[in-house]
Amino acid sequence: MLALLSWFCQAIFLVVVVYFALYVLLELRVFLISRKVEQRKLMELAHSSSGAQTDSWPSVSVLLPIYNESEVVERLIDAVCNFSYPAGLLEILVLDDSTDGTTELARSRAEQHKARGVEIRLVKRRNRKGYKAGNLVNGIQQSCGEFFAIFDADFVPPADFLLKTIPCFEDPKLGFLQTGIGYENRDVSFLTRFQAMEMGHQQYVTVGLSEDGDMASLSGSSCVWRKQCVDALGGWNASTVTEDVDLGYRAQFGEWKYAYLRDVVSMSVLPETVSAYRIQRERWGRGLIHSAFKHVKQMLSQRMPLIKRMHAISTMFSSALLASIYVLILLSLPLTYLMHFDGAGMRWGALIFFGLVVLWGLENAFGARRGARLEGSFNVLKSLWDTYRYIAMFLPMAWYYFAGGVRALFGVYGDFHRTPKGREGYRASSPRINSVLLAGELFTFFYSTTAILVALQRGNYILIPLDVTVCVGFGMVLYWSWQEKVRIGVGRKGNP
Structure with a gap:
């Protein structure tokens, strides 16, 4: 029975790794195209006019x-x-x-x-x-x-x-x-x-x-x-x-x-506020995953070149991929306990996964800085630490998308909560889903901590980088949740 469970966990792990590899390669291709577009625009003459001219303007x-x-x-x-x-x-x-x-x-x-x-x-x-x-x-x-x-x-x-x-x-x-x-x-x-x-x-x-x-x-x-x-x-x-x-x-x-x-x-x-952020991302994940499965049949029936079909699948199911990363988090403990990664397939699968994460993280962080137009002095150590935290933050987001995907699976499509922006938060009472997501954060943090302890005890270290990064990402959002709770408590005392 344990052998069957071990084989099942390994199969899921490798499927997610292959899926992630295809996604990274496709995104890297598009990233290079974006770079060429940017370089071309820098070489072109800047248009100083307030906008293009047209003979007749339509009504808007x-x-x-x-x-x-x-x-x-x-x-x-x-x-x-x-x-x-x-x-x-x-x-x-x-x-x-x-x-x-x-x-x-x-x-x-x-x-x-x-x-x-x-x-x-x-x-x-x-x-x-x-x-x-x-x-x-x-x-x-x-x-x-x-x-x-x-x-x-x-x-x-x-x-x-x-x-x-x-x-x-x-x-x-x-x-x-x-x-x-x-x-x-x-x-x-x-x-x-x-x-x-x-x-x-x-x-x-x-x-x-x-x-x-x-x-x-x-x-x-x-x-x-x-x-x-x-x-x-x-x-x-x-x-x-x-x-x-x-x-x-x-x-x-x-x-x-x-x-x-x-x-x-x-x-x-x-x-x-982290409460507004997590509720927003669960809603996005639920809607994006629902939309992907809703339109996948129509997408597959479209006539298009293979590379464009692959990009369509990558775009539509990127949220499902992010949700599947949470499945890897859940698999880390049973995989660490059940096997020692002696097989070449799992060992190489884990190493390839971590290599892809590094490649994706560097490409993602570079594209993020360009896309967000971030400027300023460059410090190598600080930039590496910020990039690591940036990657770690995708793991709590994977939990939000996973929860959204599960809710979509059970037909919860229209549960809509407006996202408070800026300093405004859910001042009176937050939606129930916020408590569910917070409970999931606590569970995942301690779950991954347990996986680290088991790995150290059994001398099975290969998934420790994943579990440590999970603890960093979930630790950040839990700390922000505590800070938010303190601020709300202080605000209520100041406004009886």
Whole structure:
């Protein structure tokens, strides 16, 4: 029985390693393409004009889906009302699903801009059916633009956003366009810096995917959609909590083109509390994994070259891969206990896995710094330590995605919780899933600690680097959780 269990654990381990190897090689290919694009742009003459010119500008509807965003809604409205665009061709719809004082703030600020001639309306629904997806569907039904520019509440786009993006749609097959995203609070803590780097890496890789014509998973904010494309696809689907990714997949399967403009940057705000971060990432993991399995049959039925199909699989199932890394964490203890890695297959499998992690970590960290536009002095030792912590942070994220994947497996698709941004956290009470994820962090930390002790006792050291890194990653988020709890306790004492 133990032999059968050992064989089963080894098989799963090797399958995940092979899957990870293919992913790393594909991402490295795209990374090199991104590098070439960047070098080419540096050699080209910089365009000093405020944006490309076109003979006739189309009408644009700016959609602002908001829900209880009192801290940021006014600056968002101010930013989009300052857009440079021909008069009479721009309308702004504030799609307000709020249940707190956000509505009055949004209405007051909208009226101020309307008084100076801006075409802006506040659209209020009776209920939140379909959450953000339902809000957007309701909004486009009341809009009149040929294109939709969409911004979440925490975004601040530049005034020339439309002047730089709309001319790209002269290609009638271009269905949607994504722009770059910067983060104004990225240096508040290592948690915010990690998020900025991780999403910066995604943006950097997307440059290569776009250049090569490969499938990409794009954000649903700071983007522009062609109305004809949205109508042809039937709009946003409320059956998934990542409705933006779902619509992007359907567009690409429908042979609509997409474009990615990394140099057009809207500023945003990252969650600064670990509770907000973990809940956000569980939701993302749940939605992304659900979307991947929802569309995999359609993707496989598409006619495309092998390399593009491999990139499509890599993109769609990258979240499932991250979740599978948590399976490796769970396997570390039984593998350490049941076997001594005497077999060449497992020994080489473990060594290859760690080699791939180093390669991926260096490539990822470099792309992350470029994508997040991080600058400053370079210290070798500090950079190595920060890179190690950066890699370690993906292990708690693997747990969040694993939990999200399990929930998706059991049909939990629509459990949506707004992500508080900046210093705002779940002040009154956090969603129940936060306690579940925190309990999983505690369990995993002590589980991996046990695996280290067993490895030392049995002289079976090969998986210790994985378990130590798990303890570092989960130790960081547990420490931040303790700090957050202390701050909340101090705040309550100060505000009886």
